[in-house]
Amino acid sequence: xNDPTPPFAAPVGTHDVLGPASAQWEGLISRFAxxxxxxxFSLVLTPIFEDEGVFSRGIxxxxxxxxxxxxxxxxxxxxxxxxxxxGTASVVRAFVQHRPTTPWKAWYVTPAxxxxxxxxxxxxxxxxxxxxxxxxxxxxxxxxxxALADGFYRSIGLERLRLLINSMGHGACRAAYLAALSExxxxxxxxxxxxxxxxxxxxALRVLDCKRPECVTVTDAGPFLVDWLCEPCRAxxxxxxxxxxxxGISGTLSPRLVRGFDYYTRTTFExxxxxxxxxxxxxxxxxxxxxLTERLxxxxxxxxxxxxxxxxxxxxxxxxxxxDPLIERTLDVFVVDGGEGGPIGPLVExxxxxxxxxxxxxxxxxxxxxxxxxxxxxxxxxLLVGTEGPGSTVTIRDLRAxxxxxxxxxxxxxxxxxxxxxTKTRL
RNA sequence: GUGGGCGUAGCUCAGUUGGUUAGAGCGCCAGGUUGUGGUCCUGGAGGCCGCGGGUUCGACCCCCGUCGCUCACCCCA
Numbered sequence: 001x002n003d004p005t006p007p008f009a010a011p012v013g014t015h016d017v018l019g020p021a022s023a024q025w026e027g028l029i030s031r032f033a034x035x036x037x038x039x040x041f042s043l044v045l046t047p048i049f050e051d052e053g054v055f056s057r058g059i060x061x062x063x064x065x066x067x068x069x070x071x072x073x074x075x076x077x078x079x080x081x082x083x084x085x086x087g088t089a090s091v092v093r094a095f096v097q098h099r100p101t102t103p104w105k106a107w108y109v110t111p112a113x114x115x116x117x118x119x120x121x122x123x124x125x126x127x128x129x130x131x132x133x134x135x136x137x138x139x140x141x142x143x144x145x146x147a148l149a150d151g152f153y154r155s156i157g158l159e160r161l162r163l164l165i166n167s168m169g170h171g172a173c174r175a176a177y178l179a180a181l182s183e184x185x186x187x188x189x190x191x192x193x194x195x196x197x198x199x200x201x202x203x204a205l206r207v208l209d210c211k212r213p214e215c216v217t218v219t220d221a222g223p224f225l226v227d228w229l230c231e232p233c234r235a236x237x238x239x240x241x242x243x244x245x246x247x248g249i250s251g252t253l254s255p256r257l258v259r260g261f262d263y264y265t266r267t268t269f270e271x272x273x274x275x276x277x278x279x280x281x282x283x284x285x286x287x288x289x290x291x292l293t294e295r296l297x298x299x300x301x302x303x304x305x306x307x308x309x310x311x312x313x314x315x316x317x318x319x320x321x322x323x324d325p326l327i328e329r330t331l332d333v334f335v336v337d338g339g340e341g342g343p344i345g346p347l348v349e350x351x352x353x354x355x356x357x358x359x360x361x362x363x364x365x366x367x368x369x370x371x372x373x374x375x376x377x378x379x380x381x382x383l384l385v386g387t388e389g390p391g392s393t394v395t396i397r398d399l400r401a402x403x404x405x406x407x408x409x410x411x412x413x414x415x416x417x418x419x420x421x422x423t424k425t426r427l
Numbered sequence: 428g429u430g431g432g433c434g435u436a437g438c439u440c441a442g443u444u445g446g447u448u449a450g451a452g453c454g455c456c457a458g459g460u461u462g463u464g465g466u467c468c469u470g471g472a473g474g475c476c477g478c479g480g481g482u483u484c485g486a487c488c489c490c491c492g493u494c495g496c497u498c499a500c501c502c503c504a
Binding site: 009012064065068069085086112114116117118119120121122123126127128195209211259260279280282283284285307308309310311312313334336338366367368369370371372373374375376382384387395397399402406 | 428429456457458462463464465495496497498499500501502503504
């Protein structure tokens with residue numbers, strides 16, 4: 001009973017979600033489920049660990065995530081696995097394995113793991129929600145995915161959002177651009193920042209994403225991918241931007257936006273919140289990955305999707321002053337045992353089976369104590385049973401009204417009476 | 428990987444230049460007054476002051492180490 005400090009705590013960079021925070025999570029996730037439903041998506045569940053190759057080939061060995069943030073381990077059968085660092089690669093692997101009819105529209109919410117030092121809005125185990133559409137390169141789908149993200153974000157109260165958008169090209173124009181960029185960087189190697197002076201060859205695109213002034217100066221004067229797009233890629237990008245405008249969504253062309261994973265082709269985008277500061281202002285992002293299925297052993301198949309960090313979204317909501325849980329989780333009735341009737345268990349069960357949200361107290365507490373618990377439970381109504389001896393009537397008491405109002409009701413009319421009162425108190 | 432800040436009750440925190448039984452508010456429990464909650468009053472439970480070592484007659488306070496939390500840099504959600 002008098003343990004000093006508990007022997008265990010959640011591991012570094014992980015956290016438990018309970019209390020008011022868990023209501024926010026429940027609300028956020030159910031709201032996201034609503035939005036994906038409207039757009040024709042269905043839920044996909046995949047394991048949180050995969051063969052390491054799913055991620056090394058998927059997100060790319062040149063990505064920072066793979067190089068220094070992967071949670072890899074060997075199991076008892078000496079197989080090398082990795083905890084998923086993001087959502088897309090697993091979903092694409094599942095697509096290749098099961099080959100659902102296309103276009104396949106799947107949504108997910110899942111833990112994701114990055115081995116790095118935790119800080120505000122960034123954890124070793126965090127959670128991501130997102131969608132993927134696999135099996136079409138129609139720019140209308142890019143528009144849908146972005147519109148879904150935008151609509152969902154706004155529905156949870158994020159208003160200070162900006163959409164950044166870019167095209168990474170595909171195939172020949174991407175290759176031609178990479179060659180040009182490499183040639184350019186080679187000539188300006190000495191002017192790059194400390195890290196990229198030696199590392200740029202690993203992944204030249206990452207230099208575009210570098211925020212250090214040395215790199216910015218160099219890349220500003222160099223080639224940008226949007227100027228190198230081939231005709232089909234150009235047309236695709238124009239169709240995406242045009243389609244967004246048609247549905248009333250405006251974005252900013254952001255030629256530096258290359259994102260963290262190697263698999264992106266053509267459309268890439270990111271939503272940043274001006275309510276969050278600096279380095280962690282991205283609340284979500286995604287793009288197209290037209291070569292990813294092949295990398296994972298499938299047929300050439302186009303795909304596009306986006307993902308968002310749940311913790312980051314909640315942080316952004318808070319920063320915008322939104323604390324409401326987005327979902328109603330209020331008890332309808334709290335049953336108080338007056339002690340002079342029979343056991344209240346059967347009555348509580350009957351009400352629950354009738355569809356009401358019902359709670360009660362335990363441990364034989366006093367009437368006063370039960371009323372206190374009832375009050376704090378947030379229930380709309382208290383139901384007092386057995387307060388005036390055994391009988392067939394119970395008392396309904398409104399816990400919300402400032403002037404307490406009570407009504408005695410015969411037990412056989414109880415459900416109707418409660419339903420009736422609840423309808424009134426909700427108005 | 429690199430730096431800064433912080434570890435005292437379930438929570439938020441006080442704790443005087445080191446000095447005896449370590450405090451407050453909130454929460455929790457019980458009782459009183461409202462027939463029966465919310466307001467108010469009374470009482471109570473709950474702390475090896477993160478952990479280990481050192482200095483000292485004496486350490487929550489000073490020193491060293493350690494673990495943990497947190498914030499920032501890098502990068503990402």
